[in-house]
Amino acid sequence: MFRADDYVKVTSLAEAYELCQKRSSLVVGGMVWLKMTNVTKRMVIDLSGLGLDQIEENEEEFSIGAMCSLRQLEIHEGLNTYFGGIFKECTRHIVGVQMRNCATVGGSVYARFGFSDILTCLLALDAYVELYHGGMVPIKEFAARPVHRDDRDILVRVVIKKDGRKAAYISQRNSSTDFPLLAVCAANLGNQWFVSIGARPAKAALVEFTEDNFDTIKEMAKQAADAVSYGDNTRGSGQYRHSLAVVYVRRLMERLKGRSVSR
Numbered sequence: 094m095f096r097a098d099d100y101v102k103v104t105s106l107a108e109a110y111e112l113c114q115k116r117s118s119l120v121v122g123g124m125v126w127l128k129m130t131n132v133t134k135r136m137v138i139d140l141s142g143l144g145l146d147q148i149e150e151n152e153e154e155f156s157i158g159a160m161c162s163l164r165q166l167e168i169h170e171g172l173n174t175y176f177g178g179i180f181k182e183c184t185r186h187i188v189g190v191q192m193r194n195c196a197t198v199g200g201s202v203y204a205r206f207g208f209s210d211i212l213t214c215l216l217a218l219d220a221y222v223e224l225y226h227g228g229m230v231p232i233k234e235f236a237a238r239p240v241h242r243d244d245r246d247i248l249v250r251v252v253i254k255k256d257g258r259k260a261a262y263i264s265q266r267n268s269s270t271d272f273p274l275l276a277v278c279a280a281n282l283g284n285q286w287f288v289s290i291g292a293r294p295a296k297a298a299l300v301e302f303t304e305d306n307f308d309t310i311k312e313m314a315k316q317a318a319d320a321v322s323y324g325d326n327t328r329g330s331g332q333y334r335h336s337l338a339v340v341y342v343r344r345l346m347e348r349l350k351g352r353s354v355s356r
C-alpha cells in the first residue's frame with residue numbers, strides 16, 4: 094500500500110519543484126499507479142491547483158497539461174480529428190472510463206512504463222515534453238532516458254506540433270482491458286515514416302525511415318519491425334511479438350497510404 098504523511102496542494106510550479114527536491118517527497122498525478130505500490134513518502138505534492146488540466150490548440154500545436162486525464166485525450170475532438178483518432182484508440186482499452194478519468198498524462202509520460210500506450214502513441218509524432226527544470230525535450234530523447242528514482246523534475250505539459258503527419262495506432266491484448274502485449278503507432282509525412290513500437294515488453298522505441306529505398310510497404314514494415322528487440326513475459330513471447338509487429342506495422346502503413354489492408 095502507498096503511504097504518505099503529508100499532502101500539499103501547491104500554488105506554483107516553483108513551490109512544487111522546491112518541495113520535490115527532497116527524497117522523502119513525491120509529485121503525484123492521479124495516483125492510480127502509485128496507490129498499487131508499496132512506496133512510503135513523507136509528502137505528496139499535488140499539481141491539481143495549477144490549471145494544468147487543459148488541452149489547448151492553436152495553428153501550430155496542441156498543448157496538453159500534465160494533469161489532463163487520459164479520458165480527456167480520448168474524447169478531445171481537435172486532437173482526434175487532426176491525428177486520425179489515435180488518441181481515442183490508444184486510450185480506450187485502458188481499464189475503464191472511471192480509471193481513465195483519474196490517470197493523468199503527466200504520470201503516464203513521466204513514468205515511461207514499458208507497457209505504455211500513451212508513450213507509444215506520442216513517440217510517432219513531433220512531440221515534446223516541457224520539464225520545469227529541464228525545459229523542452231523531444232519525446233524521443235525523453236523516452237530514451239533511463240528512469241531514475243532520484244530524477245526530481247516536473248513534467249509540466251506535452252506539446253505536439255501540427256506538422257501534417259497522418260497517424261494510425263493499434264494494440265494487441267490477450268483480453269479486453271489487460272495491458273497490451275504489443276502496441277504500434279505509425280505516422281507518415283511525405284516520404285518519411287515514423288514507427289513507434291511499445292510493450293515489447295520494453296519501453297516504446299521509434300524507428301524512422303524514408304520510403305525512397307524500398308519497393309513495397311511490406312519490405313518497409315518488415316525492416317521497421319526488425320529494427321527493435323522483443324522479449325518474453327507472461328503475456329507473450331518475443332517471437333510472437335515480433336510476428337505481430339511485422340503484420341501490424343504493415344497494416345497501419347497500408348491504412349495511412351489509403352491502400353486496402355491485406356491480412
Ligand SMILES: Cc1cc2nc3c(=O)[nH]c(=O)nc-3n(C[C@H](O)[C@H](O)[C@H](O)COP(=O)(O)OP(=O)(O)OC[C@H]3O[C@@H](n4cnc5c(N)ncnc54)[C@H](O)[C@@H]3O)c2cc1C
Nearest residue numbers: 122123124125126127196197199200201203209210247248
Ligand atoms: C490496473 C492498471 C492498468 C493499466 N493499464 C494500462 C494500459 O493498458 N496502458 C497504459 O498505457 N497504461 C496503463 N496503466 C497506467 C495508467 O494509464 C497511468 O499511466 C498510470 O496510472 C500513471 O498515471 P497516474 O496519473 O496515476 O500517475 P501516478 O500514479 O500519480 O504517478 C506515477 C509516477 O509518475 C510521477 N509523476 C506523476 N505526475 C508527474 C509529473 N507531472 N511530473 C513528474 N512526475 C510525475 C509520480 O511521481 C510517479 O512516480 C494502467 C494502470 C493501472 C493501475
